[in-house]
Amino acid sequence: MxxxxxxxxxxxxxxxxxxxxxxxxxxxxxxxxxxxxxxxxxxxxxxxxxxxxxxxxxxxxxxxxxxxxxxxxxWQWLDAELIGWLSNGRISHAELLAFAEVREIVEPGAVALAALRASTAEREAIMAAYRRMEESQHDPVAAVAADKEFHLSILAATHNPVLQSLRQAIESILDAVFPHTVGAFSFNLENHHAVAHAIMTKDAMAARAAMENLLGETTRFLENLPKPPIKDATLG
CATH class of the missing domain: 1.10.10.10 (Winged helix-like DNA-binding domain superfamily/Winged helix DNA-binding domain)
Known part of the structure:
Protein backbone atom coordinates (compact mmCIF):
# COMPACT_ATOMS: atom_id res chain seq x y z
CA MET A 1 0.00 0.00 0.00
CA TRP A 75 -17.36 19.37 12.55
CA GLN A 76 -17.48 20.25 8.84
CA TRP A 77 -20.95 18.85 8.25
CA LEU A 78 -20.90 19.31 4.47
CA ASP A 79 -17.77 17.19 4.13
CA ALA A 80 -18.78 14.21 1.99
CA GLU A 81 -16.44 11.77 3.74
CA LEU A 82 -17.72 12.78 7.17
CA ILE A 83 -21.34 12.35 6.10
CA GLY A 84 -20.44 8.90 4.78
CA TRP A 85 -18.83 7.94 8.08
CA LEU A 86 -21.90 9.18 9.95
CA SER A 87 -24.32 7.26 7.77
CA ASN A 88 -22.34 4.08 8.44
CA GLY A 89 -22.06 4.76 12.14
CA ARG A 90 -24.02 6.69 14.74
CA ILE A 91 -26.31 9.32 13.29
CA SER A 92 -28.88 10.79 15.62
CA HIS A 93 -32.50 11.60 14.90
CA ALA A 94 -31.70 15.31 15.32
CA GLU A 95 -28.87 15.05 12.79
CA LEU A 96 -31.13 13.37 10.23
CA LEU A 97 -33.58 16.24 10.66
CA ALA A 98 -30.72 18.73 10.28
CA PHE A 99 -29.85 17.16 6.92
CA ALA A 100 -33.54 17.36 5.95
CA GLU A 101 -33.56 21.06 6.83
CA VAL A 102 -30.53 21.67 4.59
CA ARG A 103 -32.34 19.98 1.73
CA GLU A 104 -35.38 22.19 2.35
CA ILE A 105 -33.15 25.27 2.07
CA VAL A 106 -31.13 24.22 -1.00
CA GLU A 107 -33.31 22.06 -3.23
CA PRO A 108 -36.40 24.26 -3.81
CA GLY A 109 -34.18 27.07 -5.09
CA ALA A 110 -32.14 24.62 -7.14
CA VAL A 111 -35.17 23.11 -8.83
CA ALA A 112 -36.50 26.56 -9.73
CA LEU A 113 -33.22 27.27 -11.52
CA ALA A 114 -33.30 23.86 -13.20
CA ALA A 115 -36.81 24.53 -14.50
CA LEU A 116 -35.53 27.68 -16.21
CA ARG A 117 -32.08 26.53 -17.31
CA ALA A 118 -32.14 22.79 -18.03
CA SER A 119 -31.39 21.69 -21.57
CA THR A 120 -33.83 19.44 -23.40
CA ALA A 121 -31.59 16.46 -22.71
CA GLU A 122 -31.41 17.33 -19.01
CA ARG A 123 -35.19 17.66 -18.75
CA GLU A 124 -35.61 14.28 -20.39
CA ALA A 125 -33.01 12.74 -18.05
CA ILE A 126 -34.88 14.05 -14.99
CA MET A 127 -38.17 12.65 -16.29
CA ALA A 128 -36.47 9.34 -17.11
CA ALA A 129 -35.14 9.14 -13.54
CA TYR A 130 -38.67 9.73 -12.27
CA ARG A 131 -40.02 6.93 -14.50
CA ARG A 132 -37.37 4.57 -13.10
CA MET A 133 -38.52 5.52 -9.60
CA GLU A 134 -42.10 4.68 -10.55
CA GLU A 135 -41.18 1.38 -12.17
CA SER A 136 -38.95 0.24 -9.30
CA GLN A 137 -41.04 1.38 -6.32
CA HIS A 138 -41.23 -2.19 -5.03
CA ASP A 139 -37.46 -2.68 -5.30
CA PRO A 140 -35.94 -0.50 -2.54
CA VAL A 141 -32.37 -0.61 -3.86
CA ALA A 142 -33.31 0.33 -7.43
CA ALA A 143 -35.86 2.88 -6.22
CA VAL A 144 -33.36 4.68 -4.01
CA ALA A 145 -30.77 4.70 -6.82
CA ALA A 146 -33.30 6.28 -9.19
CA ASP A 147 -34.41 8.76 -6.52
CA LYS A 148 -30.81 9.86 -5.95
CA GLU A 149 -30.26 10.23 -9.70
CA PHE A 150 -33.43 12.35 -9.89
CA HIS A 151 -32.22 14.85 -7.29
CA LEU A 152 -28.62 14.99 -8.52
CA SER A 153 -29.78 15.50 -12.11
CA ILE A 154 -31.77 18.51 -10.93
CA LEU A 155 -28.69 19.92 -9.20
CA ALA A 156 -26.64 19.51 -12.38
CA ALA A 157 -29.35 21.22 -14.43
CA THR A 158 -29.06 24.44 -12.41
CA HIS A 159 -25.88 25.30 -14.32
CA ASN A 160 -24.78 27.13 -11.18
CA PRO A 161 -21.13 26.28 -10.39
CA VAL A 162 -21.53 26.98 -6.67
CA LEU A 163 -24.51 24.64 -6.36
CA GLN A 164 -22.80 22.07 -8.56
CA SER A 165 -19.77 22.16 -6.23
CA LEU A 166 -22.10 20.88 -3.48
CA ARG A 167 -22.81 17.69 -5.45
CA GLN A 168 -20.66 15.40 -3.31
CA ALA A 169 -22.09 16.80 -0.09
CA ILE A 170 -25.69 16.58 -1.35
CA GLU A 171 -25.10 13.04 -2.63
CA SER A 172 -23.73 12.03 0.77
CA ILE A 173 -26.71 13.65 2.52
CA LEU A 174 -29.06 11.66 0.28
CA ASP A 175 -27.12 8.48 1.10
CA ALA A 176 -27.50 9.26 4.80
CA VAL A 177 -31.23 10.11 4.68
CA PHE A 178 -32.70 7.76 2.05
CA PRO A 179 -32.25 4.50 4.02
CA HIS A 180 -34.48 6.04 6.70
CA THR A 181 -37.18 7.27 4.29
CA VAL A 182 -37.73 4.20 2.11
CA GLY A 183 -41.08 3.76 3.87
CA ALA A 184 -42.27 7.09 2.47
CA PHE A 185 -41.17 6.35 -1.10
CA SER A 186 -44.55 5.42 -2.63
CA PHE A 187 -46.38 8.21 -0.80
CA ASN A 188 -43.98 10.76 -2.27
CA LEU A 189 -44.04 9.61 -5.89
CA GLU A 190 -46.79 12.04 -6.81
CA ASN A 191 -44.70 14.95 -5.54
CA HIS A 192 -41.72 13.74 -7.58
CA HIS A 193 -43.93 13.61 -10.65
CA ALA A 194 -45.10 17.17 -9.99
CA VAL A 195 -41.48 18.31 -9.79
CA ALA A 196 -40.56 16.54 -13.03
CA HIS A 197 -43.64 17.90 -14.83
CA ALA A 198 -42.88 21.47 -13.71
CA ILE A 199 -39.32 21.13 -15.01
CA MET A 200 -40.57 19.77 -18.33
CA THR A 201 -42.96 22.74 -18.69
CA LYS A 202 -40.31 25.25 -17.51
CA ASP A 203 -42.52 26.42 -14.63
CA ALA A 204 -40.09 27.57 -11.94
CA MET A 205 -42.74 28.54 -9.39
CA ALA A 206 -44.53 25.21 -9.70
CA ALA A 207 -41.22 23.35 -9.50
CA ARG A 208 -40.28 25.15 -6.28
CA ALA A 209 -43.70 24.49 -4.72
CA ALA A 210 -43.64 20.82 -5.71
CA MET A 211 -40.15 20.36 -4.26
CA GLU A 212 -41.25 22.04 -1.03
CA ASN A 213 -44.14 19.58 -0.81
CA LEU A 214 -41.85 16.65 -1.56
CA LEU A 215 -39.30 17.60 1.08
CA GLY A 216 -41.99 18.49 3.58
CA GLU A 217 -43.34 14.95 3.26
CA THR A 218 -39.83 13.57 3.81
CA THR A 219 -39.28 15.71 6.90
CA ARG A 220 -42.64 14.73 8.39
CA PHE A 221 -41.78 11.08 7.89
CA LEU A 222 -38.40 11.54 9.60
CA GLU A 223 -40.02 13.44 12.47
CA ASN A 224 -42.31 10.48 13.14
CA LEU A 225 -39.59 7.84 13.09
CA PRO A 226 -39.04 6.12 16.45
CA LYS A 227 -36.10 7.75 18.15
CA PRO A 228 -33.28 5.27 18.82
CA PRO A 229 -32.15 4.91 22.43
CA ILE A 230 -29.29 7.20 23.38
CA LYS A 231 -26.10 5.22 23.64
CA ASP A 232 -23.26 6.22 25.90
CA ALA A 233 -20.40 6.67 23.42
CA THR A 234 -17.86 5.99 26.15
CA LEU A 235 -19.13 2.41 26.39
CA GLY A 236 -17.97 1.65 22.83
Missing part, protein backbone atom coordinates in the same frame (compact mmCIF):
# COMPACT_ATOMS: atom_id res chain seq x y z
CA UNK A 2 1.40 3.39 -0.99
CA UNK A 3 1.85 6.17 1.55
CA UNK A 4 -1.18 8.23 0.38
CA UNK A 5 -3.34 5.10 0.56
CA UNK A 6 -2.05 4.31 4.05
CA UNK A 7 -2.83 7.86 5.12
CA UNK A 8 -6.39 7.77 3.78
CA UNK A 9 -6.99 4.32 5.24
CA UNK A 10 -5.99 5.66 8.65
CA UNK A 11 -8.12 8.78 8.16
CA UNK A 12 -11.15 6.61 7.38
CA UNK A 13 -10.55 4.23 10.30
CA UNK A 14 -10.25 7.08 12.78
CA UNK A 15 -13.05 9.06 11.15
CA UNK A 16 -15.47 6.13 11.52
CA UNK A 17 -14.50 5.71 15.17
CA UNK A 18 -15.09 9.41 15.83
CA UNK A 19 -18.34 9.65 13.84
CA UNK A 20 -19.74 6.51 15.49
CA UNK A 21 -18.93 7.80 18.97
CA UNK A 22 -16.36 5.12 19.72
CA UNK A 23 -13.97 7.99 20.38
CA UNK A 24 -16.15 10.57 22.09
CA UNK A 25 -15.90 14.36 21.77
CA UNK A 26 -13.55 15.73 24.38
CA UNK A 27 -11.44 12.58 24.53
CA UNK A 28 -8.09 12.02 22.84
CA UNK A 29 -7.00 9.79 19.99
CA UNK A 30 -4.53 7.05 20.86
CA UNK A 31 -0.96 8.30 20.94
CA UNK A 32 1.14 8.42 17.79
CA UNK A 33 3.10 5.41 18.99
CA UNK A 34 -0.09 3.42 19.62
CA UNK A 35 -1.47 4.27 16.18
CA UNK A 36 1.84 3.36 14.52
CA UNK A 37 1.73 -0.09 16.12
CA UNK A 38 -1.99 -0.71 15.60
CA UNK A 39 -2.05 0.24 11.91
CA UNK A 40 1.54 -0.56 10.95
CA UNK A 41 2.24 2.93 9.63
CA UNK A 42 4.94 5.53 10.09
CA UNK A 43 4.73 8.55 12.34
CA UNK A 44 4.56 10.74 9.22
CA UNK A 45 1.40 8.92 8.11
CA UNK A 46 -0.14 9.36 11.58
CA UNK A 47 0.58 13.08 11.55
CA UNK A 48 -0.76 13.55 8.01
CA UNK A 49 -3.95 11.73 8.97
CA UNK A 50 -4.36 13.99 12.00
CA UNK A 51 -4.00 17.07 9.78
CA UNK A 52 -6.73 15.82 7.45
CA UNK A 53 -9.08 15.09 10.36
CA UNK A 54 -8.28 18.54 11.76
CA UNK A 55 -9.24 20.17 8.44
CA UNK A 56 -12.62 18.43 8.70
CA UNK A 57 -13.09 19.95 12.16
CA UNK A 58 -13.07 16.56 13.87
CA UNK A 59 -9.95 17.03 15.97
CA UNK A 60 -7.55 19.63 17.31
CA UNK A 61 -3.87 18.70 17.33
CA UNK A 62 -1.94 19.89 20.37
CA UNK A 63 1.80 19.33 20.51
CA UNK A 64 2.11 18.29 24.14
CA UNK A 65 -1.33 17.04 25.09
CA UNK A 66 -2.28 15.00 22.00
CA UNK A 67 -5.05 15.03 19.41
CA UNK A 68 -8.42 15.90 20.94
CA UNK A 69 -11.81 15.11 19.38
CA UNK A 70 -13.86 18.26 18.86
CA UNK A 71 -17.55 18.68 19.80
CA UNK A 72 -19.86 17.52 17.00
CA UNK A 73 -21.08 21.08 16.37
CA UNK A 74 -17.53 22.01 15.27
Missing amino acids: TKPNRTMALVEALGVRIASGQIAPGSYLPSETELEHEFGVSRTVVREAAKILSAKGLVTVRQRTGTRVEPREN
